Amino acid sequence: MSPHPDLLLAGDFEQVEVVADPGCGMQAVLAIHDTRMGPAFGGIRRRTYGSLADATRDVLQLASAMTWKCAMAGLPAGGGKLVLLDAPGLDRAAAYRRIGSFVESLGGRFSTGPDVGTTDADLREVCSRTRHCADPGAGGPGDLGRATALGVFHALLATVRHAGIELDRATVLVQGLGTVGAPLARMCREAGARLLLTDLDAARAGALAAQLEARVVDPVEALDTPCEVFAPCALGGVIDATVAARLPVRAVCGAANNLLASGDVGRVLHDRGIPVAPDFVANAGALVVGCLHQLQGIQVGDDRLAAIGATVDSVLGESARTGTPPGEVALARARSRVAALPHRPYVGTK
Ligand code: NAD
DSSP, rough: OOOOOOOOOHHHHHHHHEEEEEEGEEEEEEEEEEEESSEEOOOOEOOOOHHHHHHHHHHHHHHHHHHHHHHHOOOOOEEEEEEEEEEETTHHHHHHHHHHHHHHTTSSSSOOOOTOOOOOHHHHHTTTTOOSSSSSTTTTTOHHHHHHHHHHHHHHHHHHHHTTOOHHHHHHHHEEOOOOOOHHHHHHTTTTOEEEEEEEHHHHHHHHHHTTEEEOGGGGGGGGOOOSEEEEEOOOBBOOHHHHOOOOSSSEEOSSOBBBBBHHHHHHHHHTOOOBBBBHHTTTTHHHHHEEEHOOOOOHHHHHHHHHHHHHHHHHHHHOOOOTOOHHEEEEEEEHHTSOOOOOOOOOOO
């Protein structure tokens, strides 16, 4: 289980910058957290924020989490993020082009790609102005949702092993059947698991359930539905202390970022003997594929994504030996990897 976002935030930032263009109604905030391991990677999140301060707080948390994610994935990259404040009157295409020009001006210190609210069409606008963006087209890294799903699937295999479960005898409840949840459900089905599927979009859940011989669960009942494995692939903050105390499952592994609603939740689940794959380890597949394509021009093979399972296995092993919740084990490892490096930020090639 991932630690609470406030824990992820710890550390200094190399660059925090507001980028504004009143001409297209754009306000955006870039945060580059740490580039000691290599150039910063992080997608563009577009959403409505209450204020610029709220957006800044979000981008700081997201950027630092990317550093720890890169460290745990063994990538030659650091953490960054860009948030675009959605607002009435925003000329979306122009704003993404402006972001592209800004990213290009950073000379490779920051590479970007998709995140919540940013579509392939938006990314094409960014890519029209910079080389440092994951191209959603033919020349790009490929299907990033599938990459995340495959990494989560390997993490899930490791997690169920630690729970003493065999996947082909287990029932997996997948919450959220979007870019990641749908292919993950398919992979679990192909591995012989029984499936429970839930999504706010009932038609989406029904269609996938028909294909995969699954049962649909009402979203409001999902957290009270007994099963062996809970795979959260919707929003973060799903498990708070109350839910953690009663969640009727034996293992948790999914793609949702910041699964924990508060810092004490990982301990509650750990004390109940429920292994939880730290989200920022399990959901790194798209980052691995996007980052290595951008930096080395390679199409990453599925074996590289299987390594995510080995990392989760090792984290859960240490967690069991030391009595420390897995999210804390993973965060400590990530921090020590970064702290061992000399503080020499990546300069880029401007
Ligand atoms: P998505 O928007 O494609 O799909 C999310 C799905 O969850 C949608 O179908 C939505 O209807 C459903 N949903 C939302 N709230 C729900 C609820 N309360 N109950 C049931 N269903 C609900 O998103 P995605 O790209 O598949 O990402 C899923 C999660 O994984 C997010 O938390 C995201 O931050 C994280 N993640 C995604 C990637 C990636 O490669 N896409 C990488 C890392 C992490």
